Amino acid sequence: MNRNLEELLKEQKNIKVIDSSIDYRDYVALDLSATHTDQLDLNLTDALIFEEFIENHLSNNKAKVAFGGYIETRNLYRRSTVFKNENTDERNIHIGLDLWIKAGTSVLAALDGKIHSFQDNTALGDYGPTIILEHNYENITFYTLYGHLSSESLLEKEIGKIVKKGEQIATLGAAPINGDYAPHLHFQIIKDLQGKFGDYPGVCSRKEVEFYLENCPDPNFLLNIE
Template sequence: MNRNLEELLIEQKNIKVIDSSIDYKDYVALDLSATHTDQLDLNLTDALIFEEFVENHLSNNKAKVAFGGYLETRNLYRRSEVFKNEITDERNIHIGLDLWIKAGTSVLAALDGKIHSFQNNTALGDYGPAIILEHTIDNLTFYTLYGHLSLDSLDGKSVGQIVKKGNQIATLGAAPINGDYAPHLHFQIIKDMQGKKGDYPGVCSKKEVDFYTRNCPNPNFLLKIK
């Protein structure tokens, strides 16, 4: 019987997608859900204030990386027409995992694979520079997306270029290059790219959430951050 992707992801071990010297015990959860951020006197539209908020959260918890956000409903995207316009429903449900740490931090390939595509997504609130890798394990092909990178991360890249698990493929970008966010990595697993290249939705509407939950399984099946 063929295994599904979720089972395959759970079997993988020792996966890191940022600075491998940082142990998972030095990670702390970060709640950016609308119900939580609405209670805070925090201007989510100002990247510098947002970065200070993240740094304070790390300091208060004696941590080096903040993580979270899969299937989190957020108000973070309301400032950008990328996520809502006259035609589309509001997209505010996050379908990747965010890892919050300083700009310049190394970004690593989760698994052996090759570069599927890459692109600088320049709209306010978008990924900024992003790289998508293609992986095949036991005849099952899937993709990992790395968003909010530095512009230099796209230098020297080519479609089909081979990457190895744990090798540095990029560094984290700063605002406004990264879409104008506090520095972080958006990491996402995708079963079917639906013909897209260099970009794939990282946020969906309530109407779409069933599809995207199936097509983009929880990245923590792979990372296993506790």
């Protein structure tokens, strides 16, 4: 009987992709959906104001990490032509999981694998420095993407280098290095990279969502954050 990736992900245990010393009990959910942020008096285009908003959310909930965003429709991306121009549909549905915590926090390989590619995606609102790992478990090949990293994270990286589960591969970047966002990790699981190198869409349009739901499973299958 052939197994699928989702089943394999759910069987993995004790997975962390940022600072392993922080227990999942110290995480708090964060709603950045358009319906919620439209109700807030919050300038989504100012990374420093947004960072203060995140820090207040953590403080108010006595938490260390805010998380969420998979298949969340957001208004965060309207400031950038990366997500909408005269020739494209608006891309505003987030297809990874965001983990919000301060710049400099360690970023860890989710699973054993190797470096597939890396790149600095420098456009406003893009990932900034990005690393993609390739994994093969039980003859199933898939990828994990780590976006919004520091510039230093790309130094001395080599395609094909072996990495181990829990190994530090990067640190989180600050605005504007990270695409001009409050510091956070964009973590995404991808079945088929479609020939991409150092980059893969982390936000899709409404008409594309069915494809990306299939190609990019919920990262919480793997992380299992309660």
